[in-house]
Amino acid sequence: MDREKVLQALREAQAEYNIENLDEFIKQAWEEVDIVDAQIVAELTERAVEILLDQDFLWTHIIESEDCEEWIPDGWYSFIAVHPETGQCLTFAKDPVYSWESRISFSARIRSAEDAVDAVAGLAELIEQNLKSRAVE
Amino acid sequence: MQLEQLTYTEEQIKQAIEEVWQELLQEADAENYSLEEYLEDYRKYWDDPCFPNDIPELIMRTVEKIVGRPLSWYCELVRDPAGFTGEYSFVVVDPKTQKCLTYREYTSDGVNVHRFINIAGTVVNYEDIVRLVIKLLDQIQSALAAA
Numbered sequence: 010m011d012r013e014k015v016l017q018a019l020r021e022a023q024a025e026y027n028i029e030n031l032d033e034f035i036k037q038a039w040e041e042v043d044i045v046d047a048q049i050v051a052e053l054t055e056r057a058v059e060i061l062l063d064q065d066f067l068w069t070h071i072i073e074s075e076d077c078e079e080w081i082p083d084g085w086y087s088f089i090a091v092h093p094e095t096g097q098c099l100t101f102a103k104d105p106v107y108s109w110e111s112r113i114s115f116s117a118r119i120r121s122a123e124d125a126v127d128a129v130a131g132l133a134e135l136i137e138q139n140l141k142s143r144a145v146e
Numbered sequence: 147m148q149l150e151q152l153t154y155t156e157e158q159i160k161q162a163i164e165e166v167w168q169e170l171l172q173e174a175d176a177e178n179y180s181l182e183e184y185l186e187d188y189r190k191y192w193d194d195p196c197f198p199n200d201i202p203e204l205i206m207r208t209v210e211k212i213v214g215r216p217l218s219w220y221c222e223l224v225r226d227p228a229g230f231t232g233e234y235s236f237v238v239v240d241p242k243t244q245k246c247l248t249y250r251e252y253t254s255d256g257v258n259v260h261r262f263i264n265i266a267g268t269v270v271n272y273e274d275i276v277r278l279v280i281k282l283l284d285q286i287q288s289a290l291a292a293a
Contacts, residue, residue, distance in 0.1 A: 044225070044227055045227075067249070067261055067262075067263050068263075069222070069235070069237055069263055069264055071220075071222045072225075087220070089220060089237050089263065091246045091249055091263045093261055095245075096245050096246045096249040096289075097244050097245060097246070098218075098237075098239040098244050098245070098246045101218070101239055101241075101244045111218045111239075111241045112218070112220075113218045113219070113220050113237060113239045114220050139244070
């Protein structure tokens with residue numbers, strides 16, 4: 010995935026969300042364990058993927074927690090994307106070790122703008138790969 | 147949703163829930179802990195992560211037992227700033243076709259299309275578990291039939 014294109018998509022998404030400093034915003038969301046800002050980080054990541062692939066998807070995301078008892082976001086996110094027309098799960102992947110196992114979500118650590126670039130690139134690659142491979146018939 | 151519309155009975159679902167509960171107990175090396183006792187503890191301590199995490203496993207293994215094959219799934223324990231709300235949100239995918247089985251589409255006013263990829267429900271007691279299993283089975287059944 011072309012890093013410059015990923016950065017451009019993130020910049021566009023950032024503008025849509027009226028965020029001045031993306032790195033600061035993401036770091037703050039994590040360090041201040043702000044669930045509302047963490048929600049925005051997840052949505053912004055999804056939007057950047059859509060801009061990058063020039064396509065809309067149906068999404069669900071999970072803001073993961075480090076301390077389950079206190080439900081403190083730990084900077085990890087899980088994303089599930091589904092094709093809006095076919096219903097195909099686009100974040101589906103076979104486990105690389107246990108081939109009989111599969112997962113339907115993409116997990117990424119997003120604690121900085123640099124992490125967001127990696128997350129958007131990884132997510133977009135997986136979605137693209139699933140779009141190219143056997144689609145739901 | 148009426149149970150009569152389904153090809154499985156409430157009795158079968160309850161039987162499957164009990165079987166799965168026994169399997170979970172065996173795996174945890176735990177004995178003599180009935181589902182009723184568990185649910186009493188769950189209601190007292192549901193902000194403790196030990197309790198809510200067993201519910202999705204119980205529900206989805208029951209669904210898989212009735213469907214007759216493993217499914218790929220993800221469950222979110224829905225939270226708000228105050229903590230766990232008691233609501234579980236499931237996304238289920240057929241590992242054979244990669245099709246999202248909890249994908250639903252509604253049209254309102256003949257124009258607006260609303261699409262969802264999850265099935266959610268709140269669990270407080272045993273009947274809620276049965277209700278959520280039925281809700282998931284009903285959705286999965288129609289998605290598999292449409293495929």
